[in-house]
Amino acid sequence: MKIINHSKIAAPIILLLLICFLQSNAQTLTMPDYVQQAYQKGTRTLNGKPGKNYWQNTARYNISISAAPPNRLITGSEEIIYVNHSPNTLNELVMKLIQNSHKRSAASRRNSQNSDTLSNGIVIDNFMVNGKKTPLPDNEGHFTWQNVPLEKPLKPKDLIKLNVNWHFNISPQQGREGIIDSTTFFLAYYYPRVAVYDDYNGWDRLDFTGGREFYNDFNSYNFQVTVPKNFIVYATGTLQNPNEVLQPEYARRLNQSMTSDSVLRIATKDELEKHVVTLQNKTNTWKWKADNLTDVAMALSDHYDWDAGSTIVDEKTNRRASVQAAYNDTSADFHHMVKFGQHALNWFSKNWPGVPYPFPKTTIVQGYAGMEYPMMANDETYPDPVFARFVAEHEIAHTWFPFYMGTNESSYGFMDEGWATTLEYLIGQVDQGNEKAAENYKQFRVNRWIKNPSIKEVQQPIITRGELTSGRILGDNEYGKPSLSYLALKDMLGDALFKKSLQGFMSRWHGKHPIPWDYFYAINDASGKNLNWFWNNWFFSKNYIDLSITKLEKAKKGYNLVVDNIGGFAVPFDAVITYADGSNETLHQTPEVWHQNEKQTTILLLPAKKIASVKLDGGIWMDADTSNNNLVVN
Numbered sequence: 001m002k003i004i005n006h007s008k009i010a011a012p013i014i015l016l017l018l019i020c021f022l023q024s025n026a027q028t029l030t031m032p033d034y035v036q037q038a039y040q041k042g043t044r045t046l047n048g049k050p051g052k053n054y055w056q057n058t059a060r061y062n063i064s065i066s067a068a069p070p071n072r073l074i075t076g077s078e079e080i081i082y083v084n085h086s087p088n089t090l091n092e093l094v095m096k097l098i099q100n101s102h103k104r105s106a107a108s109r110r111n112s113q114n115s116d117t118l119s120n121g122i123v124i125d126n127f128m129v130n131g132k133k134t135p136l137p138d139n140e141g142h143f144t145w146q147n148v149p150l151e152k153p154l155k156p157k158d159l160i161k162l163n164v165n166w167h168f169n170i171s172p173q174q175g176r177e178g179i180i181d182s183t184t185f186f187l188a189y190y191y192p193r194v195a196v197y198d199d200y201n202g203w204d205r206l207d208f209t210g211g212r213e214f215y216n217d218f219n220s221y222n223f224q225v226t227v228p229k230n231f232i233v234y235a236t237g238t239l240q241n242p243n244e245v246l247q248p249e250y251a252r253r254l255n256q257s258m259t260s261d262s263v264l265r266i267a268t269k270d271e272l273e274k275h276v277v278t279l280q281n282k283t284n285t286w287k288w289k290a291d292n293l294t295d296v297a298m299a300l301s302d303h304y305d306w307d308a309g310s311t312i313v314d315e316k317t318n319r320r321a322s323v324q325a326a327y328n329d330t331s332a333d334f335h336h337m338v339k340f341g342q343h344a345l346n347w348f349s350k351n352w353p354g355v356p357y358p359f360p361k362t363t364i365v366q367g368y369a370g371m372e373y374p375m376m377a378n379d380e381t382y383p384d385p386v387f388a389r390f391v392a393e394h395e396i397a398h399t400w401f402p403f404y405m406g407t408n409e410s411s412y413g414f415m416d417e418g419w420a421t422t423l424e425y426l427i428g429q430v431d432q433g434n435e436k437a438a439e440n441y442k443q444f445r446v447n448r449w450i451k452n453p454s455i456k457e458v459q460q461p462i463i464t465r466g467e468l469t470s471g472r473i474l475g476d477n478e479y480g481k482p483s484l485s486y487l488a489l490k491d492m493l494g495d496a497l498f499k500k501s502l503q504g505f506m507s508r509w510h511g512k513h514p515i516p517w518d519y520f521y522a523i524n525d526a527s528g529k530n531l532n533w534f535w536n537n538w539f540f541s542k543n544y545i546d547l548s549i550t551k552l553e554k555a556k557k558g559y560n561l562v563v564d565n566i567g568g569f570a571v572p573f574d575a576v577i578t579y580a581d582g583s584n585e586t587l588h589q590t591p592e593v594w595h596q597n598e599k600q601t602t603i604l605l606l607p608a609k610k611i612a613s614v615k616l617d618g619g620i621w622m623d624a625d626t627s628n629n630n631l632v633v634n
Helices: 006-025 033-040 098-102 248-257 269-273 333-350 385-397 399-404 417-432 434-450 471-478 480-493 495-509 516-527 532-539
Strands: 058-067 073-083 090-096 123-129 145-154 159-169 178-181 184-187 219-228 232-235 264-267 283-293 298-301 305-314 319-327 361-366 371-373 376-379 547-554 559-565 573-579 584-589 600-605 611-617 630-632
Touching: 058 184, 123 145, 145 159, 219 232, 219 298, 232 283, 232 319, 232 361, 248 264, 248 305, 298 376, 305 333, 319 333, 333 361, 333 385, 333 417, 361 385, 371 385, 376 385, 385 399, 385 417, 399 417, 417 434, 417 480, 434 471, 434 480, 471 480, 480 495, 480 532, 495 516, 516 532, 547 611, 547 630, 559 573, 559 611, 573 600, 584 600
Parallel strands: 058 219, 319 361, 361 376
Antiparallel strands: 058 073, 073 159, 090 145, 123 159, 178 184, 184 298, 219 283, 232 298, 264 305, 305 319, 371 376, 547 559, 559 600, 573 584, 573 611, 611 630
């Protein structure tokens, strides 16, 4: 009789059944074709790490700028050494000319009624490719980018040298950049740059508009700014020649501030008026250097107060970062700004995200924008110093997202604004206390979205690319909704695992260009959990927040509290039980309760006393309709 070894047959069958079971229970994440291709080519992986074929291009910028306020004319020249690390031969480059967003004819300005904020855009006086003068073709209906055909294609691993001369009149607009006052300018988007060419999207050919922000490569920068005497220049990067532009006493003060926990007055309005701060040459050239950064911004003024101090941002090495502030002496809140900045850099580095501040300096300039740049912020002045600190902390939080992580803000703004909003809330709990921070968060980040009367109709998935949405939908998708998802994940995983997972994502992708799927898969891998159900629920749906108590019914032991998830988002909530004797008990539910059934959950209550009523409280996860969140027990 033939003997059959059933175990040898059963083992592969069991394995096959297990695989089928796991696949049927693990929701997959939808990807556009162009994202799928990146994973297929091995530039990105399903474990959330850069693939073995990952690449990104880079450049070295040598920039010279001249400005002489109140004259609005800005002149510049640059040499760009651009390196093609891609496996593709490039037959053209794409140049970003973002100053053209101010052109009267620009698409983003066609409906503007304020012609004073407009200009003729940037004028390219000379453009050379590998030493040969090259005419720029017509812009063909777009404004802030330009195709540049290459006579000699740029092969993989090869480099190309560009030389550009340009000029423009700085915009009188008091916003993200432009004229702050007659002798105070903030310069951003001021130099022509090579657009990002990446592994999933190719060339970035999105026009820059007022609501769109950053997507740049990580480059090295050497730049110099020539201004008249008595002007101070504040900029991204490290000042290379303080002794060549400052009088000895002021260079000494600046140097002392680099190791000082105290706030030092580097230069005051009175000292500037006495013309004793800078060297008294006709002009001074301020030289700066910054490496592995996505952009450089600057400001200049002849009358702004200049404060500075520093703080330890890495306790393992005792590395310090400089915090500086430049402001009009009449701005009471800015007299405290260095202290605000020291606190933010120190707290973010030690707590959330718990990654040491990666740059040598930050400078907060009094302007009109509430806008972040690498190592720079252009912030308004406020009568309330508490709110001024709140704004500064949000902009400083952007250091990690997007400037450390290199995310594509133009298309996936929730990968930076959502995180800055989250970090702003977490540090706010320390600054203001939990209750006040929650109140502030709900007012500024949740209320305007969740209380929208047409909330059911206006939802778009967070994953929707930013250029496909606008207005309120874009704002909700970039700020409040993703921030709530990050905080919901924190609630579900617990602080320790959440921090481990977040830092796992950051360690894999800093200095690179992560996209949402890299975040999703990195968190999955670092946490050891398949969270695809959670990502689908929060990022790929049109959900909102609305819970309802359906019923409270007697069970074998205790009571079953049945809660319907009308809005659909997997949110945490508290079930607050009030007993007949007036006492209360709170049972916290994490988003995990929605894992198996995203539409309804049942909570077993084991009361020791008679229940008088039950209420649902979502806290910062505000409910769109609270009329069905209470149940009175007869």
